[in-house]
Amino acid sequence: MRWIGWSVAMVVAVSAQPLDLRTTLRLAMQRHPLLQSTRYAVPLARADSLSASLWLNPTVSLQLAQNPSQLGTTGGLGPANGQWQLGILQTIDLAGQRRNRLQYSTQSLAVAAESYTVSVQQVLAEAALRWIDLWNAERALTLALQALSNSDSLIEINRVRLRSQAIVPADVWRAEILSSQYRIQCLQLEQQVRAARRWLQYALATQDSLWIGSVEPDLPIEELPLQTWIERAYARRADYRLADATVAAAESNIGLQDALGVPNPDIGVAAVQQQGVPFVGIGVDWALPIVNRNQGERQKARVALEQARADRDRLRRQIETEVTVAYETYRTARQALDQARTVLEKASDVLNTVRLAYLKGATPIVDLLEAQRSWYETQRSYYDALADYWRAVVQLLAASGQLSHIVEE
Numbered sequence: 552m553r554w555i556g557w558s559v560a561m562v563v564a565v566s567a568q569p570l571d572l573r574t575t576l577r578l579a580m581q582r583h584p585l586l587q588s589t590r591y592a593v594p595l596a597r598a599d600s601l602s603a604s605l606w607l608n609p610t611v612s613l614q615l616a617q618n619p620s621q622l623g624t625t626g627g628l629g630p631a632n633g634q635w636q637l638g639i640l641q642t643i644d645l646a647g648q649r650r651n652r653l654q655y656s657t658q659s660l661a662v663a664a665e666s667y668t669v670s671v672q673q674v675l676a677e678a679a680l681r682w683i684d685l686w687n688a689e690r691a692l693t694l695a696l697q698a699l700s701n702s703d704s705l706i707e708i709n710r711v712r713l714r715s716q717a718i719v720p721a722d723v724w725r726a727e728i729l730s731s732q733y734r735i736q737c738l739q740l741e742q743q744v745r746a747a748r749r750w751l752q753y754a755l756a757t758q759d760s761l762w763i764g765s766v767e768p769d770l771p772i773e774e775l776p777l778q779t780w781i782e783r784a785y786a787r788r789a790d791y792r793l794a795d796a797t798v799a800a801a802e803s804n805i806g807l808q809d810a811l812g813v814p815n816p817d818i819g820v821a822a823v824q825q826q827g828v829p830f831v832g833i834g835v836d837w838a839l840p841i842v843n844r845n846q847g848e849r850q851k852a853r854v855a856l857e858q859a860r861a862d863r864d865r866l867r868r869q870i871e872t873e874v875t876v877a878y879e880t881y882r883t884a885r886q887a888l889d890q891a892r893t894v895l896e897k898a899s900d901v902l903n904t905v906r907l908a909y910l911k912g913a914t915p916i917v918d919l920l921e922a923q924r925s926w927y928e929t930q931r932s933y934y935d936a937l938a939d940y941w942r943a944v945v946q947l948l949a950a951s952g953q954l955s956h957i958v959e960e
Contacts, residue, residue: 570761572768572770575755578757580675582757586667589666589667595663596656596660600653602656603653610639610641610817611637613636613638615633616633617633634823637823638820639820641817642815642817647810648813651810654806654807655804655807662796662800665789665790668793669789672789672952675955675958676945678751680942682751683768687934687935687937689764691931692740698923698927699737702923703730705919706727706730729920748762772881777875781951783952783953785870788870794863794866798856798859804852804856805849811845811848812846816835816837817834818836821833878947880943881940881944881946883943888936888937888940898926902923906923
Protein backbone atom coordinates (compact mmCIF):
# COMPACT_ATOMS: atom_id res chain seq x y z
CA MET A 552 0.00 0.00 0.00
CA ARG A 553 1.02 3.59 -0.61
CA TRP A 554 1.18 4.59 3.05
CA ILE A 555 3.40 1.60 3.84
CA GLY A 556 5.86 2.66 1.14
CA TRP A 557 6.00 6.18 2.49
CA SER A 558 6.46 4.97 6.05
CA VAL A 559 9.34 2.69 5.07
CA ALA A 560 10.97 5.46 3.05
CA MET A 561 10.72 7.86 5.98
CA VAL A 562 12.18 5.37 8.41
CA VAL A 563 15.10 4.60 6.10
CA ALA A 564 15.82 8.27 5.43
CA VAL A 565 15.61 9.22 9.09
CA SER A 566 17.97 6.46 10.11
CA ALA A 567 20.36 7.52 7.34
CA GLN A 568 20.49 11.26 7.99
CA PRO A 569 18.50 12.82 10.82
CA LEU A 570 18.89 16.58 10.70
CA ASP A 571 18.46 18.65 13.85
CA LEU A 572 17.88 22.38 13.92
CA ARG A 573 21.27 23.44 15.29
CA THR A 574 23.07 21.43 12.62
CA THR A 575 20.87 23.07 10.00
CA LEU A 576 21.87 26.53 11.23
CA ARG A 577 25.57 25.67 11.21
CA LEU A 578 25.36 24.21 7.71
CA ALA A 579 23.44 27.26 6.48
CA MET A 580 26.24 29.54 7.70
CA GLN A 581 28.72 27.49 5.69
CA ARG A 582 26.76 26.73 2.53
CA HIS A 583 23.89 29.11 1.90
CA PRO A 584 24.12 30.52 -1.65
CA LEU A 585 23.55 34.10 -0.46
CA LEU A 586 26.54 33.95 1.87
CA GLN A 587 28.70 32.42 -0.85
CA SER A 588 28.50 35.74 -2.72
CA THR A 589 28.13 38.34 0.05
CA ARG A 590 31.21 37.11 1.93
CA TYR A 591 33.37 38.69 -0.81
CA ALA A 592 32.32 42.17 0.32
CA VAL A 593 34.75 42.08 3.26
CA PRO A 594 37.96 41.24 1.32
CA LEU A 595 36.95 43.79 -1.32
CA ALA A 596 36.62 46.49 1.34
CA ARG A 597 39.92 45.34 2.85
CA ALA A 598 41.59 45.83 -0.54
CA ASP A 599 40.16 49.36 -0.71
CA SER A 600 41.64 50.01 2.72
CA LEU A 601 45.02 48.84 1.47
CA SER A 602 44.78 51.16 -1.53
CA ALA A 603 43.88 54.10 0.72
CA SER A 604 46.96 53.54 2.88
CA LEU A 605 49.44 53.80 -0.01
CA TRP A 606 51.59 56.91 -0.50
CA LEU A 607 51.63 58.77 -3.82
CA ASN A 608 54.51 58.03 -6.15
CA PRO A 609 57.00 60.80 -7.02
CA THR A 610 56.92 62.21 -10.55
CA VAL A 611 60.00 62.36 -12.78
CA SER A 612 60.10 64.55 -15.89
CA LEU A 613 62.90 64.78 -18.48
CA GLN A 614 63.08 67.15 -21.45
CA LEU A 615 65.76 67.34 -24.18
CA ALA A 616 65.95 70.06 -26.86
CA GLN A 617 68.46 70.82 -29.67
CA ASN A 618 68.90 73.71 -32.06
CA PRO A 619 67.80 72.16 -35.39
CA SER A 620 69.83 74.59 -37.51
CA GLN A 621 73.07 73.32 -35.98
CA LEU A 622 72.41 69.59 -36.27
CA GLY A 623 74.36 69.30 -39.55
CA THR A 624 77.48 71.13 -38.33
CA THR A 625 80.43 69.81 -36.41
CA GLY A 626 79.46 69.61 -32.74
CA GLY A 627 75.93 70.58 -33.60
CA LEU A 628 74.53 67.69 -31.54
CA GLY A 629 75.67 68.46 -28.02
CA PRO A 630 75.16 70.62 -24.98
CA ALA A 631 76.57 73.74 -26.68
CA ASN A 632 73.60 73.88 -29.10
CA GLY A 633 70.86 72.43 -26.88
CA GLN A 634 69.43 72.08 -23.42
CA TRP A 635 67.97 69.42 -21.14
CA GLN A 636 65.75 69.63 -18.06
CA LEU A 637 65.26 67.08 -15.28
CA GLY A 638 62.66 67.46 -12.52
CA ILE A 639 61.62 65.25 -9.60
CA LEU A 640 58.37 66.24 -7.86
CA GLN A 641 56.54 64.78 -4.88
CA THR A 642 52.93 65.59 -3.92
CA ILE A 643 52.73 67.02 -0.40
CA ASP A 644 49.57 66.10 1.52
CA LEU A 645 48.79 69.41 3.19
CA ALA A 646 45.12 68.70 4.05
CA GLY A 647 45.59 65.13 5.30
CA GLN A 648 43.90 63.44 2.36
CA ARG A 649 45.69 60.14 2.93
CA ARG A 650 44.75 60.10 6.61
CA ASN A 651 41.11 60.83 5.79
CA ARG A 652 41.05 58.23 3.02
CA LEU A 653 42.44 55.64 5.39
CA GLN A 654 39.90 56.54 8.07
CA TYR A 655 37.03 56.40 5.59
CA SER A 656 38.19 53.05 4.19
CA THR A 657 38.40 51.66 7.73
CA GLN A 658 34.80 52.70 8.38
CA SER A 659 33.78 51.24 5.01
CA LEU A 660 35.40 47.97 6.03
CA ALA A 661 33.28 47.98 9.20
CA VAL A 662 30.19 48.61 7.05
CA ALA A 663 31.06 45.64 4.82
CA ALA A 664 31.60 43.38 7.83
CA GLU A 665 28.26 44.34 9.37
CA SER A 666 26.54 43.92 6.00
CA TYR A 667 27.80 40.35 5.87
CA THR A 668 26.61 39.75 9.43
CA VAL A 669 23.17 41.08 8.43
CA SER A 670 23.08 38.48 5.65
CA VAL A 671 24.10 35.77 8.13
CA GLN A 672 21.26 36.65 10.48
CA GLN A 673 18.76 36.67 7.61
CA VAL A 674 20.03 33.32 6.37
CA LEU A 675 19.79 31.74 9.82
CA ALA A 676 16.20 32.88 10.26
CA GLU A 677 15.27 31.58 6.81
CA ALA A 678 17.00 28.22 7.37
CA ALA A 679 15.32 27.78 10.77
CA LEU A 680 11.88 28.45 9.31
CA ARG A 681 12.57 26.09 6.39
CA TRP A 682 13.56 23.39 8.87
CA ILE A 683 10.34 23.91 10.85
CA ASP A 684 8.31 23.75 7.63
CA LEU A 685 9.82 20.35 6.80
CA TRP A 686 9.49 19.19 10.40
CA ASN A 687 5.80 20.13 10.46
CA ALA A 688 5.12 18.68 7.00
CA GLU A 689 6.66 15.34 7.98
CA ARG A 690 4.55 15.14 11.13
CA ALA A 691 1.40 16.06 9.26
CA LEU A 692 2.10 13.33 6.69
CA THR A 693 2.86 10.77 9.38
CA LEU A 694 -0.40 11.64 11.14
CA ALA A 695 -2.39 11.40 7.90
CA LEU A 696 -0.81 8.03 7.13
CA GLN A 697 -1.76 6.81 10.59
CA ALA A 698 -5.32 8.01 10.11
CA LEU A 699 -5.43 6.31 6.70
CA SER A 700 -4.16 3.09 8.24
CA ASN A 701 -6.87 3.23 10.91
CA SER A 702 -9.58 3.87 8.34
CA ASP A 703 -8.33 1.03 6.10
CA SER A 704 -8.40 -1.31 9.09
CA LEU A 705 -11.96 -0.21 9.80
CA ILE A 706 -12.92 -0.96 6.19
CA GLU A 707 -11.55 -4.51 6.47
CA ILE A 708 -13.38 -5.04 9.75
CA ASN A 709 -16.64 -3.71 8.31
CA ARG A 710 -16.33 -5.94 5.24
CA VAL A 711 -16.06 -8.96 7.52
CA ARG A 712 -18.98 -7.75 9.59
CA LEU A 713 -20.97 -7.09 6.40
CA ARG A 714 -20.49 -10.68 5.27
CA SER A 715 -21.85 -11.79 8.62
CA GLN A 716 -24.73 -9.31 8.17
CA ALA A 717 -23.85 -7.51 11.39
CA ILE A 718 -23.92 -4.12 9.57
CA VAL A 719 -25.42 -2.64 6.44
CA PRO A 720 -23.44 -1.77 3.27
CA ALA A 721 -23.73 1.94 4.05
CA ASP A 722 -21.40 1.45 7.02
CA VAL A 723 -18.70 0.17 4.68
CA TRP A 724 -19.29 3.02 2.27
CA ARG A 725 -18.97 5.64 4.99
CA ALA A 726 -15.63 4.18 6.07
CA GLU A 727 -14.45 4.09 2.45
CA ILE A 728 -15.39 7.75 1.96
CA LEU A 729 -13.38 8.76 5.02
CA SER A 730 -10.46 6.66 3.80
CA SER A 731 -10.59 8.39 0.41
CA GLN A 732 -10.46 11.77 2.12
CA TYR A 733 -7.36 10.72 4.01
CA ARG A 734 -5.76 9.47 0.78
CA ILE A 735 -6.31 12.88 -0.82
CA GLN A 736 -4.76 14.59 2.19
CA CYS A 737 -1.78 12.23 2.07
CA LEU A 738 -1.27 13.09 -1.58
CA GLN A 739 -1.29 16.82 -0.79
CA LEU A 740 0.96 16.42 2.24
CA GLU A 741 3.46 14.40 0.22
CA GLN A 742 3.85 17.40 -2.07
CA GLN A 743 4.25 19.71 0.94
CA VAL A 744 7.05 17.49 2.22
CA ARG A 745 8.78 17.52 -1.16
CA ALA A 746 8.48 21.31 -1.46
CA ALA A 747 9.74 21.91 2.08
CA ARG A 748 12.65 19.53 1.52
CA ARG A 749 13.65 21.28 -1.71
CA TRP A 750 13.69 24.69 -0.03
CA LEU A 751 15.79 23.32 2.81
CA GLN A 752 18.14 21.70 0.29
CA TYR A 753 18.53 25.10 -1.37
CA ALA A 754 19.31 26.77 1.97
CA LEU A 755 21.97 24.14 2.70
CA ALA A 756 23.25 23.94 -0.91
CA THR A 757 22.89 20.17 -1.01
CA GLN A 758 21.05 17.54 -3.03
CA ASP A 759 21.03 15.01 -0.21
CA SER A 760 17.67 13.66 0.92
CA LEU A 761 16.96 15.57 4.12
CA TRP A 762 14.63 14.22 6.79
CA ILE A 763 13.85 15.45 10.27
CA GLY A 764 12.36 12.26 11.65
CA SER A 765 11.82 12.20 15.41
CA VAL A 766 14.19 15.11 16.06
CA GLU A 767 12.59 17.95 18.01
CA PRO A 768 13.51 21.66 17.81
CA ASP A 769 16.17 22.71 20.30
CA LEU A 770 16.29 26.47 20.66
CA PRO A 771 16.67 28.01 24.11
CA ILE A 772 14.20 30.76 24.88
CA GLU A 773 14.38 32.87 28.02
CA GLU A 774 11.37 34.31 29.81
CA LEU A 775 12.28 37.99 29.78
CA PRO A 776 10.24 41.21 29.82
CA LEU A 777 9.61 42.96 26.53
CA GLN A 778 11.96 45.85 27.24
CA THR A 779 14.86 43.44 27.80
CA TRP A 780 14.23 41.85 24.41
CA ILE A 781 14.24 45.31 22.80
CA GLU A 782 17.52 46.30 24.48
CA ARG A 783 19.09 43.03 23.36
CA ALA A 784 17.98 43.74 19.81
CA TYR A 785 19.72 47.12 19.86
CA ALA A 786 22.91 45.47 21.09
CA ARG A 787 22.89 42.31 18.94
CA ARG A 788 21.11 43.01 15.68
CA ALA A 789 23.62 43.42 12.89
CA ASP A 790 21.43 45.79 10.88
CA TYR A 791 21.42 48.27 13.78
CA ARG A 792 25.20 47.98 14.11
CA LEU A 793 25.33 48.45 10.33
CA ALA A 794 23.34 51.68 10.70
CA ASP A 795 25.85 52.91 13.30
CA ALA A 796 28.75 51.97 11.03
CA THR A 797 27.09 53.75 8.10
CA VAL A 798 26.76 56.93 10.15
CA ALA A 799 30.43 56.69 11.17
CA ALA A 800 31.46 56.16 7.53
CA ALA A 801 29.37 59.17 6.46
CA GLU A 802 31.09 61.30 9.10
CA SER A 803 34.50 60.15 7.86
CA ASN A 804 33.49 60.91 4.29
CA ILE A 805 32.80 64.54 5.24
CA GLY A 806 36.39 64.89 6.46
CA LEU A 807 37.68 63.23 3.30
CA GLN A 808 35.69 65.44 0.95
CA ASP A 809 36.74 68.57 2.85
CA ALA A 810 40.37 67.47 2.52
CA LEU A 811 39.90 66.83 -1.19
CA GLY A 812 38.74 70.44 -1.54
CA VAL A 813 42.27 71.62 -0.72
CA PRO A 814 44.73 71.10 -3.64
CA ASN A 815 48.01 69.46 -2.74
CA PRO A 816 51.17 71.08 -4.16
CA ASP A 817 53.85 69.14 -6.01
CA ILE A 818 57.29 70.17 -4.69
CA GLY A 819 60.67 68.94 -5.88
CA VAL A 820 64.04 69.77 -7.40
CA ALA A 821 64.89 70.65 -10.96
CA ALA A 822 68.16 70.60 -12.91
CA VAL A 823 68.53 72.48 -16.19
CA GLN A 824 71.40 72.86 -18.65
CA GLN A 825 71.17 75.54 -21.32
CA GLN A 826 73.92 75.72 -23.95
CA GLY A 827 76.39 74.05 -21.63
CA VAL A 828 75.53 76.13 -18.56
CA PRO A 829 73.97 74.07 -15.74
CA PHE A 830 71.24 75.38 -13.40
CA VAL A 831 69.78 73.79 -10.27
CA GLY A 832 66.58 74.94 -8.53
CA ILE A 833 63.30 74.09 -6.84
CA GLY A 834 60.07 73.28 -8.64
CA VAL A 835 56.53 73.88 -7.33
CA ASP A 836 53.27 72.91 -9.03
CA TRP A 837 50.03 73.89 -7.25
CA ALA A 838 46.48 74.22 -8.52
CA LEU A 839 44.87 77.40 -7.14
CA PRO A 840 41.59 76.63 -5.25
CA ILE A 841 39.64 79.42 -6.90
CA VAL A 842 36.85 77.73 -8.87
CA ASN A 843 36.86 74.05 -7.86
CA ARG A 844 36.95 73.36 -4.14
CA ASN A 845 35.03 70.07 -4.35
CA GLN A 846 31.85 71.88 -3.33
CA GLY A 847 29.44 69.32 -4.81
CA GLU A 848 30.96 66.26 -3.13
CA ARG A 849 31.28 68.09 0.16
CA GLN A 850 27.61 69.04 0.09
CA LYS A 851 26.61 65.52 -0.92
CA ALA A 852 28.64 64.05 1.96
CA ARG A 853 26.74 66.19 4.49
CA VAL A 854 23.37 65.21 3.00
CA ALA A 855 24.44 61.54 3.11
CA LEU A 856 25.22 61.92 6.82
CA GLU A 857 21.76 63.32 7.50
CA GLN A 858 20.23 60.46 5.52
CA ALA A 859 22.25 57.85 7.45
CA ARG A 860 21.14 59.31 10.76
CA ALA A 861 17.52 59.37 9.62
CA ASP A 862 17.79 55.72 8.52
CA ARG A 863 19.24 54.78 11.88
CA ASP A 864 16.39 56.50 13.75
CA ARG A 865 13.85 54.80 11.49
CA LEU A 866 15.50 51.42 12.03
CA ARG A 867 15.44 51.92 15.79
CA ARG A 868 11.67 52.39 15.71
CA GLN A 869 11.33 49.47 13.30
CA ILE A 870 13.30 47.17 15.60
CA GLU A 871 11.15 48.12 18.55
CA THR A 872 8.03 47.33 16.52
CA GLU A 873 9.40 44.03 15.19
CA VAL A 874 10.48 42.82 18.62
CA THR A 875 7.16 43.85 20.16
CA VAL A 876 5.15 42.02 17.50
CA ALA A 877 7.41 38.94 17.73
CA TYR A 878 7.14 38.94 21.53
CA GLU A 879 3.35 39.17 21.47
CA THR A 880 3.17 36.47 18.79
CA TYR A 881 5.37 34.22 20.90
CA ARG A 882 3.19 34.65 23.99
CA THR A 883 0.03 33.97 21.97
CA ALA A 884 1.55 30.88 20.34
CA ARG A 885 2.60 29.54 23.74
CA GLN A 886 -0.91 29.99 25.13
CA ALA A 887 -2.43 28.32 22.06
CA LEU A 888 -0.03 25.39 22.46
CA ASP A 889 -0.96 24.95 26.11
CA GLN A 890 -4.64 24.82 25.21
CA ALA A 891 -3.99 22.37 22.36
CA ARG A 892 -2.24 20.02 24.79
CA THR A 893 -5.26 19.92 27.10
CA VAL A 894 -7.55 18.38 24.45
CA LEU A 895 -4.95 16.10 22.89
CA GLU A 896 -5.29 13.19 25.30
CA LYS A 897 -9.07 13.63 25.54
CA ALA A 898 -9.50 13.09 21.81
CA SER A 899 -7.46 9.85 21.97
CA ASP A 900 -9.48 8.59 24.93
CA VAL A 901 -12.75 9.39 23.15
CA LEU A 902 -11.62 7.57 20.01
CA ASN A 903 -10.58 4.45 21.91
CA THR A 904 -13.84 4.41 23.85
CA VAL A 905 -16.06 4.87 20.80
CA ARG A 906 -14.06 2.32 18.78
CA LEU A 907 -14.54 -0.31 21.51
CA ALA A 908 -18.24 0.49 21.75
CA TYR A 909 -18.65 0.24 17.98
CA LEU A 910 -16.95 -3.15 17.84
CA LYS A 911 -19.34 -4.33 20.52
CA GLY A 912 -22.28 -2.96 18.55
CA ALA A 913 -23.16 -0.42 21.21
CA THR A 914 -22.85 2.66 18.95
CA PRO A 915 -23.37 3.36 15.24
CA ILE A 916 -20.51 3.86 12.80
CA VAL A 917 -21.35 7.54 12.49
CA ASP A 918 -20.14 8.07 16.05
CA LEU A 919 -16.92 6.19 15.34
CA LEU A 920 -16.21 8.13 12.16
CA GLU A 921 -16.89 11.40 13.95
CA ALA A 922 -14.61 10.40 16.80
CA GLN A 923 -11.87 9.43 14.36
CA ARG A 924 -12.26 12.70 12.44
CA SER A 925 -12.20 14.66 15.70
CA TRP A 926 -9.07 12.80 16.80
CA TYR A 927 -7.34 13.57 13.52
CA GLU A 928 -8.27 17.24 13.56
CA THR A 929 -7.17 17.54 17.20
CA GLN A 930 -3.81 15.96 16.39
CA ARG A 931 -3.35 18.27 13.39
CA SER A 932 -4.30 21.31 15.46
CA TYR A 933 -1.76 20.34 18.11
CA TYR A 934 1.10 19.90 15.65
CA ASP A 935 0.15 23.11 13.84
CA ALA A 936 0.14 24.93 17.18
CA LEU A 937 3.51 23.37 18.01
CA ALA A 938 4.95 24.48 14.67
CA ASP A 939 3.52 27.98 15.14
CA TYR A 940 5.13 28.10 18.57
CA TRP A 941 8.57 27.24 17.22
CA ARG A 942 8.13 29.69 14.35
CA ALA A 943 7.34 32.36 16.93
CA VAL A 944 10.46 31.38 18.89
CA VAL A 945 12.59 31.72 15.76
CA GLN A 946 11.04 35.07 14.89
CA LEU A 947 11.61 36.41 18.41
CA LEU A 948 15.22 35.22 18.45
CA ALA A 949 15.76 36.66 14.97
CA ALA A 950 14.13 39.98 15.86
CA SER A 951 16.40 40.28 18.90
CA GLY A 952 19.51 39.21 16.94
CA GLN A 953 20.23 36.08 18.98
CA LEU A 954 20.15 33.28 16.40
CA SER A 955 23.78 33.78 15.46
CA HIS A 956 24.79 33.69 19.14
CA ILE A 957 23.00 30.35 19.55
CA VAL A 958 24.91 28.87 16.59
CA GLU A 959 28.22 30.07 18.04
CA GLU A 960 27.57 28.51 21.45
